[in-house]
Amino acid sequence: MSLAQLAGLLADPTRAAFCMALLDGRAWTSGELARHARVAPSTASEHLSRLIAGGLLTEERQGRHRYVRLAGPEVATLIEDLASFPMPAGSTDRPTDRPGDRPTRRPSSPAVPGSLREATRTSAEARARTCYDHLAGRLGVAVRDAALARGLVSDEDGPALTDRGRSWLAELGAELPPRAGRAGGRPVVRTCLDWTERRSHLGGAFGALLCRTALDRAWVERIGSGRALRVTPDGERALRDLLGLAL
Known part of the structure; x- marks a missing residue:
């Protein structure tokens, strides 16, 4: 294409x-x-x-x-990266193909919520949400910062999982997919620009594994049918003990 x-x-x-x-x-x-x-x-x-x-x-x-x-995850990365691309204030999408339709703002453009329900959903997604299969929002950015601070990942020569990070996963009882990092497989770690925080969160196989583990162990739970997540009391304790996060 x-x-x-x-x-x-x-x-x-x-x-x-x-x-x-x-x-x-x-x-x-x-x-x-x-x-x-x-x-x-x-x-x-x-x-x-x-x-x-x-x-x-x-x-x-x-x-x-x-x-x-x-x-697949590569499409999710494309969509999230496009959504996070900065646009000048007041910019709108090109007109649609249907005459009479009004141009709409890009998803990344700040918009005044149309209702209390919309404002609540937007606020919840900014705090914590899924970006396809990994953690995003303030929670996702905080997890990345903590992983870097603890030496679990490194970004010196591009994002990479360190030996300490692999040992940390083993202690957690979480295992990366066999093809992660191999030719034709998913990168072990990649960064994904968060469209609400304008900073990076963790993607790749490592980011997906963290998100799946958090959901499976009920550290986070979905809010309704959307992307927003809520950190549970068990999750607060786990994130504090494992990553030093104080939410």
């Missing part, structure tokens, strides 16, 4: 909203995404077909339901 084709896929506000929603790492139905973006089911289906054909999404069908998710 050419750069122009990719830009065209993501230029539409509805398709962009679908991709941002799918950054929670889960599969959504076409109907759920239609309600999320406030578009008709037929409109959602058309946009999803274009995203699937373009390789940004994959789909599964179970009975009458059509489930879609991001095609």
Whole structure:
């Protein structure tokens, strides 16, 4: 796919909203995404077909339901990086293909919440959320800072997991995927620019392992059906003991 084709896929506000929603790492139905973006089911289906054909999404069908998710971590990285790209104040997206539609702000642009519910959701996501399959928001940035301070990761010659970090994982009882860091596999550690904090959090296989461990051990729990996370009391103790974090 050419750069122009990719830009065209993501230029539409509805398709962009679908991709941002799918950054929670889960599969959504076409109907759920239609309600999320406030578009008709037929409109959602058309946009999803274009995203699937373009390789940004994959789909599964179970009975009458059509489930879609991001095609992989590399797509999630692309979406998050684009969302964090700074735009001049007041900038808006290009107009949509439908005459009469109003341009909408990019997801990364500050916007005044339209309701108390929206403001609460935005605030919760800024505190802690998933970025596809790793931790983001203030929690994700704090975890990265702590991992660097404790020597678990190094960024001297690019982000890398140190020997101390591997020993730390072994003590935690967490294991990286066998192909992590190998040719054709996922990088062990990469940094991902956080679009709310404008600083990096941890991605790659290590970041995904931390997030999965936190969810499996109930250190964090999802708030509703979105990307926002809440740190549990057990999580506060674990993060304090393991990383020295005081949340």
